[in-house]
Amino acid sequence: MNKILLVLFCISLMTSCQETKIGIPKPRMYPKVEYPTRNIQTFDEGYCTLSFTYPDYFKVQQDEYFFEEKPLNPCWFDLNSEQLNSQVHCSYLEIKNRAHFDKLVGDSFRMAAKHNQKADYRREQIIENPEENVYGLVFELDGPVASPLQFFVTDSVQHFFRGSLYFNSKVNPDSIAPVYQFVKSDVLEIIESFQWN
Numbered sequence: 001m002n003k004i005l006l007v008l009f010c011i012s013l014m015t016s017c018q019e020t021k022i023g024i025p026k027p028r029m030y031p032k033v034e035y036p037t038r039n040i041q042t043f044d045e046g047y048c049t050l051s052f053t054y055p056d057y058f059k060v061q062q063d064e065y066f067f068e069e070k071p072l073n074p075c076w077f078d079l080n081s082e083q084l085n086s087q088v089h090c091s092y093l094e095i096k097n098r099a100h101f102d103k104l105v106g107d108s109f110r111m112a113a114k115h116n117q118k119a120d121y122r123r124e125q126i127i128e129n130p131e132e133n134v135y136g137l138v139f140e141l142d143g144p145v146a147s148p149l150q151f152f153v154t155d156s157v158q159h160f161f162r163g164s165l166y167f168n169s170k171v172n173p174d175s176i177a178p179v180y181q182f183v184k185s186d187v188l189e190i191i192e193s194f195q196w197n
Helices: 002-016 098-117 173-192
Strands: 040-043 050-055 059-062 077-081 086-094 121-129 134-142 149-154 159-167
Touching: 050 173, 086 173, 098 121, 098 134, 098 149, 098 159, 134 173, 149 173, 159 173
Parallel strands: none
Antiparallel strands: 040 050, 059 077, 077 086, 086 159, 121 134, 134 149, 149 159
């Protein structure tokens, strides 16, 4: 019995000492994405009291329904990009009074905070454009969140506009990172060109 165990041990020792190739991890790779060209155009729709520039790979679609009812304002729309499988949900409201303004700002913070459970980190960037009387905040959320970029802009007296970027697929931050960076730069350009009419 001991001889059999000794023979089995020697065989296993000899086979385990064979030269094996050490595996090298594969480099990180992203799916190939065909990025659209950026032909800039102006958003100046009659149903909104605002304007901005945006790339034409986004198609504007005015919202007709909000939970089976009419939107609170005709200036609710989406900027859709089929090619990049993304959309920016946009909503506009007229500010009624100071309490209403505080509620709208609070709602924006609450909507961003809803993603904190899945977010690894949240950055906030102040928006200030005194020439156009446009002020606000950008929320950028890292991690597997539904909306990695949200923002609001306002004149603090009459106008309040909110936007949220969504991807129409399960959010895997690593795989959407290049597309997110591409779209993020265009959303920031939209904010920089914002004007009240």
